[in-house]
Amino acid sequence: MRQSTLSVNIHMFDLKKIYTAVILLLLYFPLFALAVLSFRGGPTPFYWYQKAFSQPQLMLVLKNSIIIAFWTMIFSTVLGTLTAIGLYKKNTKAPVWFESLIHLPLVLPEIVMGLALLIWFVFLNITLGKLSVVLAHTTFSVSYVILILRARFKNMDPLQEEAAADLGATPWKTFWYVTFPFLLPAIVSGALLSFTLSFDDFLITFFTAGVGSDTLPVQIYSMMRFGITPEMNAISVIVLLFTIIAVLMLFRLRSEKI
Amino acid sequence: MPFGMPQTVSYMKKTTYPKPKLSLDWKATKYTALPGLIWFMFFLIIPLLIVLGFSFLKRGDFGTVLYELDFSNYKRVLEPLYLKIVLRSLWLAVYTTGICLLLAYPLAYHMARTDIKTKQILLALIIIPFWINFIIRIYALKLVLGESGIINHLLLELNILQEPLQLTDNALGVGIGMIYNYFPFMVLPLFVSLEKLDYTLLDAAYDLGANKRQVITKILLPLSLPGMFTGCMFVFIPSFGEFVIPDLLGGSQTMFVGNLITETFLKTRDWPFGSALSALLVLMSMAAFMFVLHRVSAATENVQDINATKHPEREHTYV
Numbered sequence: 001m002r003q004s005t006l007s008v009n010i011h012m013f014d015l016k017k018i019y020t021a022v023i024l025l026l027l028y029f030p031l032f033a034l035a036v037l038s039f040r041g042g043p044t045p046f047y048w049y050q051k052a053f054s055q056p057q058l059m060l061v062l063k064n065s066i067i068i069a070f071w072t073m074i075f076s077t078v079l080g081t082l083t084a085i086g087l088y089k090k091n092t093k094a095p096v097w098f099e100s101l102i103h104l105p106l107v108l109p110e111i112v113m114g115l116a117l118l119i120w121f122v123f124l125n126i127t128l129g130k131l132s133v134v135l136a137h138t139t140f141s142v143s144y145v146i147l148i149l150r151a152r153f154k155n156m157d158p159l160q161e162e163a164a165a166d167l168g169a170t171p172w173k174t175f176w177y178v179t180f181p182f183l184l185p186a187i188v189s190g191a192l193l194s195f196t197l198s199f200d201d202f203l204i205t206f207f208t209a210g211v212g213s214d215t216l217p218v219q220i221y222s223m224m225r226f227g228i229t230p231e232m233n234a235i236s237v238i239v240l241l242f243t244i245i246a247v248l249m250l251f252r253l254r255s256e257k258i
Numbered sequence: 259m260p261f262g263m264p265q266t267v268s269y270m271k272k273t274t275y276p277k278p279k280l281s282l283d284w285k286a287t288k289y290t291a292l293p294g295l296i297w298f299m300f301f302l303i304i305p306l307l308i309v310l311g312f313s314f315l316k317r318g319d320f321g322t323v324l325y326e327l328d329f330s331n332y333k334r335v336l337e338p339l340y341l342k343i344v345l346r347s348l349w350l351a352v353y354t355t356g357i358c359l360l361l362a363y364p365l366a367y368h369m370a371r372t373d374i375k376t377k378q379i380l381l382a383l384i385i386i387p388f389w390i391n392f393i394i395r396i397y398a399l400k401l402v403l404g405e406s407g408i409i410n411h412l413l414l415e416l417n418i419l420q421e422p423l424q425l426t427d428n429a430l431g432v433g434i435g436m437i438y439n440y441f442p443f444m445v446l447p448l449f450v451s452l453e454k455l456d457y458t459l460l461d462a463a464y465d466l467g468a469n470k471r472q473v474i475t476k477i478l479l480p481l482s483l484p485g486m487f488t489g490c491m492f493v494f495i496p497s498f499g500e501f502v503i504p505d506l507l508g509g510s511q512t513m514f515v516g517n518l519i520t521e522t523f524l525k526t527r528d529w530p531f532g533s534a535l536s537a538l539l540v541l542m543s544m545a546a547f548m549f550v551l552h553r554v555s556a557a558t559e560n561v562q563d564i565n566a567t568k569h570p571e572r573e574h575t576y577v
Binding site for chain 1: 287288289290291292293294295297298301302303304305306308309312361364365368369380382383384385386387389390391392393394395396397398399400401402404408438441442491495496498499501502505506516519520523524529532533536539540543544547
């Protein structure tokens, strides 16, 4: 560390800290406000939570969200893992067009993807419902699973597999005892990620969900257009907590693997 | 959407000795990518081609589509009424991206340069809002900014104001909502890029007599251009087609291209026109993407490889 940078750092130190604190405060203030408001205004602190849980419509959409996220997770994890193994095993590079195909859902405006799938489902006569939403969610979640696994494959030492083969393991055994355990943390974080992505998605669900298959974000959106109710605060706080738990789990997984 | 998947640098040497012969070659594994390929073709490429095809068709009665070749949809898009909406959305996306970049850069820089413990805490604090449901974040913002929201409530209680501030249902509300929502999308890629940066280069520049401004403009900014690029794309592309924030915080007074597409698809059911608008949206997003990418790769050609060869052992991946 040279004198000049050091002096800059000392000089900037407090300003940087204050700036970071202000930004974080602005970022979190609405969320804290939401949490505080969810406990207020009722006879008991958890009044609005009880009320939210006794509303059949809210419970239905919560259930829909969980079912859709679950099946999206299964589909995209299996599909993404298979694809990544096919593409990146043996440390090969995937063809450029395939890589672009994987990145396409990430760069495509979501609204376009949503309506393209809407047209396609109508064209195929697939009833708009939970199935259509799962198919749509899987399409974008797969990309994330593949990208996470790609990063994992890049860190893999090919000598491990070769050593296993040298010691007499069949390719199948090599895969199950060497490759798969190595990939497992990435597969788990891919699964967790696809669940969260699906649970969080609004735009694509908005286009591809039919009557009775609305998810929680879509429901909150339509309720918000008519006004704000305290039950919505409560249900939002529950979703918020789940997200925080999921993120912390992902964080642990990713820091452990290095 | 997520991510900042950083480029990792492969540091493993390729083996030079002959590989052991496996009893069964793994060539077959490449076929496991087939279901994924079929999925992408069936649920991504074909639907997009259909949208493109629809944009050249004619609208029939009652939301049906006539299978006749027709270019009038594109002519309609260029009418002043619609062109104005497209340009307004473009402006919204540009200023959201610009302000996010200005606000996020100092934060990302600070995050990249603090000690590992603080870094991890700050990273978690930025990632959490990034993952919290978008609708819920907008909802929470409305609780704060709304006419009977917390800010107005406080200001009126303390007698600072006599009348509530109009913070939502106008352009200001849309602006605040966009920046609030897309800010973490900018911080994460910037952080990933700034974290990998080799800061001894900055010291070297100081040693060679550069002043602070020169170090920033000639070393720091060019080296972090790839991260700035990724961040800008993560903000620009979704904010260009945004329709929820204008709808919920703008009081649906001003129309943006996202609202227009949604209305033509779900309300007026004019699918050919909606498809033409979507095609335009994709085209403009991709054009912006290519344009900026071109500029960035031209600007970083010289510095890129210096940075990439340093510290190959530092490999981090963040979600």
